[in-house]
Amino acid sequence: MSSQEIDIREALRQAIDEEMTRDERVFILGEEVAEYDGAYKVTKGLWKKWGDKRVIDTPISESGFSGIAIGAAITGLRPIVEFMSFNFSFVAFDQIASRACKLHYMSGGRLKVPIVFRGPNGAAARVSCQHSHNVEPLYAHFPGLKVVAPSTAYDAKGLLKAAIRDDNPVLFLENELMYGMKEVIPTSEFLVPIGKGKILREGGDVTLISHSRMLLFCIEAADFFAKRGIQVEVIDLRTIKPLDVGLIASSVRKTGRAVVVEEGHKFAGIASEVATEIMEHCFDYLDAPIQRVCQMETPLPYSPPLEEWTIPNTKRIIKALEEVLVGK
Amino acid sequence: MHNGICTVEKKISKRTYLMVSKKWDKIGSLMSCSVTYNFSKGDPEKVFGYLGKDLALEVLDEMLLIRNFEQRGEQAYQAGKVWGFYHAYIGQEAIQTAAVSALGKKGHLWATTYRCHALALLLGMTPKEGMCELYGKANGNAKGRGGSMHMYTENMFGGDGIVGGQWALGAGLAFSLKYKNEKGKIAITFGGDGSIAQGTFHETMNMAMLWKLPLMIVIENNQLGMGTQIHRAFCNLPLGENIAKSYGIKSFTVNGMDFCDCYAVFKEAYEWINKTGEPVIIEAVGYRFKGHSISDAANYRTKEELQKIMEEDPILIYANYLKAKNWISDSELEERKKMKKDEILETMKFADESKFPEITSLEEGVLVE
Numbered sequence: 056m057s058s059q060e061i062d063i064r065e066a067l068r069q070a071i072d073e074e075m076t077r078d079e080r081v082f083i084l085g086e087e088v089a090e091y092d093g094a095y096k097v098t099k100g101l102w103k104k105w106g107d108k109r110v111i112d113t114p115i116s117e118s119g120f121s122g123i124a125i126g127a128a129i130t131g132l133r134p135i136v137e138f139m140s141f142n143f144s145f146v147a148f149d150q151i152a153s154r155a156c157k158l159h160y161m162s163g164g165r166l167k168v169p170i171v172f173r174g175p176n177g178a179a180a181r182v183s184c185q186h187s188h189n190v191e192p193l194y195a196h197f198p199g200l201k202v203v204a205p206s207t208a209y210d211a212k213g214l215l216k217a218a219i220r221d222d223n224p225v226l227f228l229e230n231e232l233m234y235g236m237k238e239v240i241p242t243s244e245f246l247v248p249i250g251k252g253k254i255l256r257e258g259g260d261v262t263l264i265s266h267s268r269m270l271l272f273c274i275e276a277a278d279f280f281a282k283r284g285i286q287v288e289v290i291d292l293r294t295i296k297p298l299d300v301g302l303i304a305s306s307v308r309k310t311g312r313a314v315v316v317e318e319g320h321k322f323a324g325i326a327s328e329v330a331t332e333i334m335e336h337c338f339d340y341l342d343a344p345i346q347r348v349c350q351m352e353t354p355l356p357y358s359p360p361l362e363e364w365t366i367p368n369t370k371r372i373i374k375a376l377e378e379v380l381v382g383k
Numbered sequence: 384m385h386n387g388i389c390t391v392e393k394k395i396s397k398r399t400y401l402m403v404s405k406k407w408d409k410i411g412s413l414m415s416c417s418v419t420y421n422f423s424k425g426d427p428e429k430v431f432g433y434l435g436k437d438l439a440l441e442v443l444d445e446m447l448l449i450r451n452f453e454q455r456g457e458q459a460y461q462a463g464k465v466w467g468f469y470h471a472y473i474g475q476e477a478i479q480t481a482a483v484s485a486l487g488k489k490g491h492l493w494a495t496t497y498r499c500h501a502l503a504l505l506l507g508m509t510p511k512e513g514m515c516e517l518y519g520k521a522n523g524n525a526k527g528r529g530g531s532m533h534m535y536t537e538n539m540f541g542g543d544g545i546v547g548g549q550w551a552l553g554a555g556l557a558f559s560l561k562y563k564n565e566k567g568k569i570a571i572t573f574g575g576d577g578s579i580a581q582g583t584f585h586e587t588m589n590m591a592m593l594w595k596l597p598l599m600i601v602i603e604n605n606q607l608g609m610g611t612q613i614h615r616a617f618c619n620l621p622l623g624e625n626i627a628k629s630y631g632i633k634s635f636t637v638n639g640m641d642f643c644d645c646y647a648v649f650k651e652a653y654e655w656i657n658k659t660g661e662p663v664i665i666e667a668v669g670y671r672f673k674g675h676s677i678s679d680a681a682n683y684r685t686k687e688e689l690q691k692i693m694e695e696d697p698i699l700i701y702a703n704y705l706k707a708k709n710w711i712s713d714s715e716l717e718e719r720k721k722m723k724k725d726e727i728l729e730t731m732k733f734a735d736e737s738k739f740p741e742i743t744s745l746e747e748g749v750l751v752e
Contacts, residue, residue, distance in 0.1 A: 081564070108562070114593070119551050121585025126555015126570075128538055130492065132562060149583075163526030164748045165535045198749045222751035247683060248456050 057242045064234040066099045066208040069174075070076060070215035071135060075105060081219055081352035084111035084120055085137030085174075094139045095175065095234055121147035121172070125154050126172040133219060140173035141190045141228065155224040156199035171218045174225035176204070177268065177318045179368055180232065189319030191266075194324060195228050195296045195328075201249055202295040204228040204267045208238035210293055213247025223251060228295075231266045252299035254306070258286030261380060262306040264329055265316035266292040269367055273316055273359055276372040285380065296327055304336040311342035312379045316367050319351035343382070346375040357367065418620045420668055436645075436710050440719075442484050443705060444644065446698050446722040447700055449501045452510055455727045456517050457532075460520070461676055464735065465517045468544075469531045470498040474640075474672035478603055479505055481645035482571060486653055492540065492556040494549045495573040497532035497594040502573065504524040506536040510730045511716045520737040526748075527740050532723025546608075549579030550574055550600075554587045557598035557662070563723035569597040570654050570661045577608025579622055580592075588630045591662040598662040599652055600632075603639065606668070610683040615688070623666025632664050639669030640695045643704060670695070 061069070075081045083148040087094045089102035089112040093114065113120040117138065124134035138144045145179070151172065158166045178187040183381065195202045201223055205211040218225040255270065256277055266275050270291055277287035286308050307313045313333055315326040326347040333345055351365040434542050442565075453471045463541025472479070479495075483505040488585055495502045495621055504513060508524055516523030524534045533542040540556060543549040561570050577604060578584055591598045606613050619625045627634030633655055637648040645667060652663040670692045674681040698718055705711040711719075 075393060101536045114586070114589060116586035116590065118583040119554075119590055122444040122548075122551020122583060122587070123558050123590060126494075126540070126552040126557075127562065128555075129552075130559035131554055132559055149545060149548065150551065151547060154543070158541070159751060161529050161533050162535050162541070163524070163528050166527065166540065167751050201750075362722050 058239050060239045061208055061239055062235050062237045063082070063096055063205075063208045063211045063229070064095065064272075066212035067215055068099060068101070068242065069099065069228065070212045070219070072101060072104070072220040073383070074216055075101070075109060078219075080131065080133045081135065082109040082111065083137060083307060084113050084124060085342075086115055086139050086324040088112060088137050095231060096186050097234070098137070114124060116205075117143050117147040118150055120275075121150040123153070124170055125150060125168060128168045128224075129166045131156060131170045135171045135219065139170060140186055141174050141176040142186050144174075144190060146170065151194065151224070151226075152197060153199070156197045158286060159223070160199055164271070167222050168224045169222045169337070170224045171215070171227050172224070173218075174227035174229060175231040175234075177230055178362070181357055181359065181362060183339065183357040184280065184354035189317070189350070191226075191295050192319060192324045195218055195325065199224070201225045201297065202228065203249055203293065204295055205293055206233070206267050206270045206291055209238065209240045210247050210253070212240065213245050214249065214293065217246045217249050220246075225249070228267065235270055235275060235282075247293070250294050250297045250299060252293055252302040253291045254288060254302070255291045256287065256289040258288035258310070260285045260287065260310055260383060261312040261314065261376060262288045262310045263314050263316065263372070263376065264290045264292065264301070266309045266325070269316045269318050272367060272369045272372055275369040276376060279369070279373055280376060285383070287376065290327075292295050292325075298328070298332065300332050300336065303332060307333050307337045308330075310338045311340055314346045314348065314372065314375045314379055316372055317350070318366060319350055320352055320353060321347055324349055343379040346379050348372050350373045352355060385678050398408045402517070409456055420621050420636050420666075421650070422638050422668075423644065423648050423651070425641075425643040425645070427643045430643045430646050431704065431708060438484070438707060439710060442480060443602070443698075443701060443711070444719060444723065445484075445505060446480050446642075446701060447720055448726070449504055450477050450512065450698060451723045451727040452504060452513065452730075453500055455675075456514065457677060458736075459514075459517065459731060467529070467530050467532075468497065469517075469677040470496075470675065471671070471673040472498050472501040472692075474697065475605060475669050476501060477604060477642040477701065478601070478645055478667045478669065480571065481642045482601065482649045483584045485646045486569075486647035487569065489538070489728055492538050492560065492570045493572075494540045494553040494556060494570070495542065496542045496546070496549060496575060497542065498575070499534050503534035503536055503539055503542070508534055508536050510727060511733050514730045515728075515737050518734040518737065519739060520734060521740040521744075522737050525745075546580035547574065547584050550578065550581070550584045550587045553600075554591045554596055554598055557591065557596035558594070560597055561595075567657065569599055570652065571599040571601060573601045573603055576602060576604040576606065576613050576622060577607065577611070577616065579626065580608070580616055585739070588626065588632065588662075588664075589669040592630045592632050595660045597656050597660060597730070599649075599656060600662060600664045602664065602666045604666055604668045605671040607671070607675065607683070610679070610681075611682070621666060623664050623696065627664040632662055633659075634664040634666070636666045636668065639667030640697045640700060642697060642701045669697070671699065672696075
């Protein structure tokens with residue numbers, strides 16, 4: 056089987072291009088996606104190939120163009136909406152929260168909203184308070200919406216293709232700092248199913264659960280413990296909603312210990328949700344209280360030492376693992 | 384002017400709506416406002432010449448059906464059989480009835496606000512489906528999940544509950560038509576005067592004109608955003624004309640109480656969209672006879688003011704056209720009113736006897752499987 060080494064940016068571009076080739080109802084719109092080739096170059100070359108009709112530059116009107124895309128989706132098209140940053144999706148919150156995720160149920164099944172909202176989520180490099188928020192807990196709260204956050208080129212491509220083909224609204228969370236990360240993946244077509252997590256590394260002593268960029272630190276922490284003879288099982292959620300509870304539970308039942316890492320804030324976050332699911336499904340198997348490693352409860356500050364400390368890092372993850380491993 | 388069927392001649396007519404409220408009297412502040420509307424007028428001879436007697440009487444039946452449906456729905460509400468927010472269209476019937484009869488029930492795509500009973504009925508929702516939805520029954524229009532504010536038909540996409548929420552969605556319907564190259568079809572979106580203050584409305588106007596979307600934007604100016612009179616919410620009246628100028632969009636203003644004027648304007652606006660491929664803004668100025676919703680006691684207007692306004696009942700005005708043409712007599716009008724009343728009473732009985740959704744169905748249909 057032939058393969059290619061590509062970065063996440065190219066994986067996303069290929070996914071969009073392949074789906075546009077496969078289905079003429081698929082189009083992409085957003086700020087700078089066309090002539091500029093995308094603010095982060097994810098849509099590079101697509102406007103030249105597909106033209107104005109299917110690769111559409113919008114004014115800076117997130118609410119307006121998200122609403123237009125929803126109107127297009129309920130009448131048979133399959134829009135991909137790019138947010139230059141998911142922090143800008145807050146301007147379009149009403150469209151997602153009151154329309155995209157509710158129209159199917161609210162209409163008694165008359166309407167379907169096959170739409171993908173995608174773009175970079177969370178902290179990038181020193182972009183300060185208003186450009187660094189992790190939006191996944193906000194949107195995962197809404198029934199009717201799927202939330203996906205891949206961490207590798209393979210998953211990014213396969214999951215984006217699956218998201219475009221899904222008949223439901225899907226929030227597809229990327230990470231600016233990961234766009235350049237490379238991986239060898241097949242050149243032939245493949246899909247990755249939404250709703251399935253993945254074991255990144257097997258281990259029997261403790262389960263470490265995370266998604267997106269925090270997995271880089273999780274792997275470093277797992278390496279640290281491996282050198283000391285402790286095997287950490289690392290789970291990549293890949294999809295946040297619907298959550299792969301089965302995979303999480305079977306791992307924790309095996310290891311008896313769990314740490315959940317999330318780039319976003321601790322209060323009412325994804326880590327809280329995962330920890331509660333573990334409590335509900337694995338209470339009798341737990342040998343230690345679950346630990347969470349999350350962002351501190353402040354807007355994300357600009358100054359480098361502050362930024363580095365508030366976002367979870369390898370050191371903090373190691374410390375949390377040590378705490379749950381007490382007595383092991 | 385363009386279609387040869389209806390002539391729209393533009394007349395400057397000044398109309399002053401007195402908006403006196405007790406509250407304002409007391410604090411001795413702004414008591415009235417005067418807005419000059421440039422109303423486009425329809426020629427009744429041509430409108431009724433085009434409609435013909437049979438269709439004209441059907442239109443009357445539709446308006447009577449909407450009026451009866453909503454009055455009886457309100458009665459059921461008072462009896463504890465309908466709940467939640469309930470926004471009546473009573474007083475505004477001429478606008479959407481004219482739009483649907485001028486543009487046709489099939490083909491075009493429609494969206495409106497939470498004041499959505501009328502449009503759904505006009506576009507093919509059966510009164511039974513609608514009443515069952517109000518009663519929260521399993522066989523309701525949206526299986527009892529939407530209620531009064533969320534009704535749908537094959538080519539009507541809500542019923543949106545957030546003020547201004549439908550504007551961008553409606554432009555999306557027009558986007559779809561253009562993308563699929565469905566020539567001759569347009570999207571029509573209705574919204575109230577209050578929603579013009581929402582940012583998304585302006586984003587949508589900009590993109591609709593920038594992208595040349597086949598979109599008819601109908602501002603139903605009932606002069607009240609809940610309890611706030613338009614002159615307390617907007618700095619630059621009249622709304623439609625001024626907004627249209629900002630975006631370079633063609634606009635019409637029409638007396639929303641007069642079916643004949645509305646019909647002519649909708650025909651004319653459709654011709655414009657078809658000819659130019661550009662959107663059109665229509666401001667239909669009218670009045671709602673009921674409160675914003677059923678729980679609104681409407682203390683912001685006096686009884687005298689309401690009485691004066693109700694003299695312009697759109698159904699009365701319409702019936703007078705028919706009487707003048709000798710197409711209907713007083714007794715025939717009463718007979719038709721009674722028929723619609725009986726039909727709705729039967730509908731209520733049906734809704735009453737229908738079943739509530741099974742509890743086991745609660746979690747069905749959150750996602751498309």
